[in-house]
Amino acid sequence: MKPRTIIGILLIVAGVWKLANIWGVIENDWLWRQPWTAYIAPAALIYLGILVIVNSYRRDPDQWLQRPLPIGEDGKRICCSVHYGGDEYIYRGEPFHGARLDTFCGGIRMDLRHATITEDEEIEIHTFCGGVELFVPQTVNIVVKSRSFIGGVSNHVLKSVEKNAQTLHVIADNFIGGVDIKN
Numbered sequence: 001m002k003p004r005t006i007i008g009i010l011l012i013v014a015g016v017w018k019l020a021n022i023w024g025v026i027e028n029d030w031l032w033r034q035p036w037t038a039y040i041a042p043a044a045l046i047y048l049g050i051l052v053i054v055n056s057y058r059r060d061p062d063q064w065l066q067r068p069l070p071i072g073e074d075g076k077r078i079c080c081s082v083h084y085g086g087d088e089y090i091y092r093g094e095p096f097h098g099a100r101l102d103t104f105c106g107g108i109r110m111d112l113r114h115a116t117i118t119e120d121e122e123i124e125i126h127t128f129c130g131g132v133e134l135f136v137p138q139t140v141n142i143v144v145k146s147r148s149f150i151g152g153v154s155n156h157v158l159k160s161v162e163k164n165a166q167t168l169h170v171i172a173d174n175f176i177g178g179v180d181i182k183n
Contacts, residue, residue, distance in 0.1 A: 007049075069094060082106040082130070091115035098122045103130030103177065111135040112168075113183070122169045127151065127177030134170070134181045141167040142181060148174040155181045 020026045066088045070078050076097040080089060081104075088109040096115035101108050101123065113135050125132050136142060136157060146153040151174035172179045 066090065080108055080110075082108050096121060098124075100124045101126070101132050103127045103132060105129045107131045107133065109133040109135075113137050117166045117168070120167045120169065122171065125170065125172040125174075125179055127172070127174045127179065129175070130177045132172075132179045134179065136168060136181060136183060138183050139165055141165050142170060143167055144170045144172065144181070146170075146172045146174065146179075148172070148178070150176045151178040153179045153181065157181050157183055 017026070017028065021028050065086065067080075069089055069091065070080055071094070078089075078097075078099045079102075080087065080099065081102040083104045084106050086107045086109065088111070090111040092114055093116060096112055096117050098121045099110070101110065103126070105128070107130050110132070115137070117137065117140055123134070138158060139162070141159070142155060142157045144153050144155055153170070153172050153174070170179070170181065
């Protein structure tokens with residue numbers, strides 16, 4: 001059963017319980033006079049609600065539309081723009097020559113783990129109320145430059161041990177959004 005289904009069932013039960021209290025079928029006003037319900041219950045409900053919402057966007061495979069790579073006519077840098085949704089771009093051995101990723105109230109997931117990166121490249125990211133999830137190969141170095149307002153860049157990449165490895169320069173401008181870089 002999906003978490004959203006469980007939350008829906010709990011909301012229905014809570015609504016029926018409240019109606020039964022209003023109609024006098026059951027008496028449960030004592031419950032809200034308990035000390036633990038004043039702070040712990042609301043905090044737990046808020047935490048669970050946020051957790052369900054975030055996990056439904058991260059783990060639902062139908063949430064992301066897999067799109068073909070928008071490689072320009074010159075066969076070089078790609079440009080991706082998402083508004084109110086989520087797009088996923090997966091490299092399967094194609095050469096990567098940089099990207100510009102723009103999100104507005106949506107997200108982009110880009111998987112470069114199998115991309116062919118032969119030289120230093122730049123990924124320019126602009127987010128507004130959205131985010132970018134970037135998967136990079138373990139054989140490249142990552143250099144991040146970020147300007148963020150109520151957002152940020154999370155770099156979970158393991159450092160490459162090779163000094164002559166290619167470098168991906170991630171330049172991110174975030175406004176109420178963020179970038180997550182992983183291997």
